[in-house]
Amino acid sequence: MATAVYPGSFDPVTLGHLDLVQRACRIFDHVIVAVSNNHSKKHTFSAAERIEMLKNAVRDIPQAEVDTFSGLLVEYLKTKKATTVIRGLRAVSDLEYEFQLASMNRRLYPRTETIFLMPDEQYTYLSSSMVKEVGRMGSALDGMVSPFVAKKLRLKFKIRR
Ligand code: ADP
Numbered sequence: 001m002a003t004a005v006y007p008g009s010f011d012p013v014t015l016g017h018l019d020l021v022q023r024a025c026r027i028f029d030h031v032i033v034a035v036s037n038n039h040s041k042k043h044t045f046s047a048a049e050r051i052e053m054l055k056n057a058v059r060d061i062p063q064a065e066v067d068t069f070s071g072l073l074v075e076y077l078k079t080k081k082a083t084t085v086i087r088g089l090r091a092v093s094d095l096e097y098e099f100q101l102a103s104m105n106r107r108l109y110p111r112t113e114t115i116f117l118m119p120d121e122q123y124t125y126l127s128s129s130m131v132k133e134v135g136r137m138g139s140a141l142d143g144m145v146s147p148f149v150a151k152k153l154r155l156k157f158k159i160r161r
Helices: 015-027 047-057 073-079 092-108 128-136 147-156
Strands: 003-008 030-036 064-069 084-088 113-117
Touching: 003 015, 003 073, 015 030, 015 047, 015 084, 015 113, 030 047, 030 073, 047 064, 047 147, 073 092, 084 092, 092 113, 128 147
Parallel strands: 003 030, 003 084, 030 064, 084 113
Antiparallel strands: none
């Protein structure tokens, strides 16, 4: 069975992330969406909240599984007996960071292959941080996140609507 791991912060999961999960599931039998729980990075949502939102997002995708990991991604890959990493490329601006990350992972664990997927055009401008900025201002988030995530954002930012 071909397994791929899609790691990320997912703080919170957007429809752009979900578009990637759907694409990855057309290529791989099993896709593990792995929420990084790295304490050095400051997140808006706790790992438990991020996992809850992801589980809700992929509930109708049987090949997708949600998990969490802390520490190095390559160590997590080994525990899952996986060597394929999925990452997304929205624009050229993503490339530098993604290139560094993929190169480092391959250096640490040479069997690692990173596959980059492009989201549907409508999601190329979407990021978790942008969604949080818009959500904080109380704007509607239709077409950017699921209604479930939009509600969690409203609760987080104490916006009554
Ligand atoms: P990280 O902190 O690891 O970058 P993110 O949740 O921000 O975590 O992103 C995880 C991966 O998903 C990254 O490869 C990122 O480029 C990709 N990604 C984020 N938003 C989108 C989007 N709208 N469309 C496609 N890929 C995306």
